[in-house]
Amino acid sequence: MEKLNVLTILVLTALNLSTVSAALFLIMGKGISRAARLAQFSLLSQTLGWVCIISSGFVFGHWLDPVLSTAAMVLASAANYLMFLALQAWLGPRPHQRALLALLVLMPLGYALSFQDYSLRVGYANLLFAFQLAIVSRAALGPRQPAGLRWRALVALCYAAVACASLARGVLGAFYPELYPTFDAPHPVNVVAQLTANLALVLTTVAVLVAWREEAEGQLREQAFTDNLTGLLNRHGWDDRAPALFDQARRHRTPLALIMMDLDHFKRINDTQGHEVGDQVLRVVGKVLQSNRRSSDLAARIGGEEFALLLPQTDKRAALHVEQRLRLALQEEGIQQPNLRVGYSAGLALLQPGDQKLTGFMVRADAALYQAKAQGRGRLLQAD
Incomplete structure (x- = not known):
């Protein structure tokens, strides 16, 4: 029953992501900025990643298991990078982009190469994933800008919380594999990590919607202050x-x-x-x-x-x-x-x-x- 509870959380997270991703595409429509589009694709990539990791649990021991699991790591890393790019498009240049890009490659690659060593792959992947999340969290806050401080703080908090949960899960899998033998193990650390991810998803979506609204308001304000003929201020x-x-x-x-x-x-x-x-x-x-x-x-x-x-x-x-x-x-x-x-x-x-x-x-x-x-x-x- 405990295992079912964890799996239920995983499935609910995937369903939430699917619903949110579809809703964002419908609500925002076609004529949106590059930043908003990148945020949409970040959530879509997360959705596909969760689908892959859940699906891998049903083919345990089959050759599809490492394929789906590695694909999940690729998609999760891509989601982080896409959110970083969205923040950069909204806020200007963000620090540590090259480091995040390197982690985007190294995390799934190391995961695939160490797939047969459970402790190594879980510890390695969660550690590097936590670093990715920390970079995105940092990107949301600085360099400081007065615009959008509240939604940026919300994004930073969500990504920092998931980073801490990922780090804790990595320690558990690397040093106590008997307590965390599978991704849906009912250990309290894993349960908290899954709940944190689910909550962070909802709050990040709210933050993206607020960012999009502020961007739209800024564009309307800019149009009101701009001379259509010359492009100068009116x-x-x-x-x-x-x-x-x-x-x-x-x-x-x-x-x-x-x-x-x-x-x-x-x-x-x-x-x-x-x-x-x-x-x-x-x-x-x-x-x-x-x-x-x-x-x-x-x-x-x-x-x-x-x-x-x-x-x-x-x-x-x-x-x-x-x-x-x-x-x-x-x-x-x-x-x-x-x-x-x-x-x-x-x-x-x-x-x-x-x-x-x-x-x-x-x-x-x-x-x-x-x-x-x-x-x-x-x-x-x-x-x-």
């Missing part, structure tokens, strides 16, 4: 993000430059060349700004043909260099239309002690911009 995005950079520069007394740009004779382009050409011009300007800004800079289309570029840690000399580079890049990019020359006027404002709010900072840059237009366009003037 006015809402600018108003959301620029004040933080402005306040940071004031607080730390670091240089900050603002370039306000307005395309010259843009209305004439629309009237004579058509709105399609006008849209093409805007797209080219957006491309030039995107490709010539640093990751710390903010570029936005804040009006019909008006753009803003906020440059942290940038003094006058550096700001002038940035503007010259933009003007040259725009000339080199070119528009495939005869008799069409795209240029702009710009105003430059440098942060001063008297600048208390971003709006006032922008007013100064705007004033310089309109002075540039009044003086003949196609030039940059600095605000007082």
Whole structure:
């Protein structure tokens, strides 16, 4: 009866995984990110691994036993690596990827080669499997990021718990094989390990769903803050993000430059060349700004043909260099239309002690911009 109880837990775990994997594919649908897709395949790989290990128990002593058992190790290791890749896609580069990849190969290989030595294979496989789980747990937490801390902590806790259970089971199989002769042995350590795996499955699935939801919310927020035509921030995005950079520069007394740009004779382009050409011009300007800004800079289309570029840690000399580079890049990019020359006027404002709010900072840059237009366009003037 005890043995049946352990086997029942194993079967329930496999059924839970199968149901969860199918549910995730149905709930998330097709149009999901690479990270979400990797998480789905991680759970699917776990499902197949559990099916293989349970099936091997029904062919004990048959040549299929080592085949199915080794396949289970391959699939379990692959599931860990896929979850690592999912975390990496969500959170950026994670540590110890090469070590995990090596363990992905070494664990199933060593398991297969030592299959006839029960103590060696169980101890070896569970030890390396615990290392895999520990790496995934570490990947969920660090390097630290403010985003998704709760679901990441849940993933880390689940993988750490299963790692501890795997390590305990490995010690039991390696040094006390008489107490743990098969994977469904009713030893308390094995029972706890199976229950831990089942619970971790449920909680990890919850964490994946939360991560997917946060990702979707972030994408919607990004769409709301992005100008569809140029790919730059729109006015809402600018108003959301620029004040933080402005306040940071004031607080730390670091240089900050603002370039306000307005395309010259843009209305004439629309009237004579058509709105399609006008849209093409805007797209080219957006491309030039995107490709010539640093990751710390903010570029936005804040009006019909008006753009803003906020440059942290940038003094006058550096700001002038940035503007010259933009003007040259725009000339080199070119528009495939005869008799069409795209240029702009710009105003430059440098942060001063008297600048208390971003709006006032922008007013100064705007004033310089309109002075540039009044003086003949196609030039940059600095605000007082």
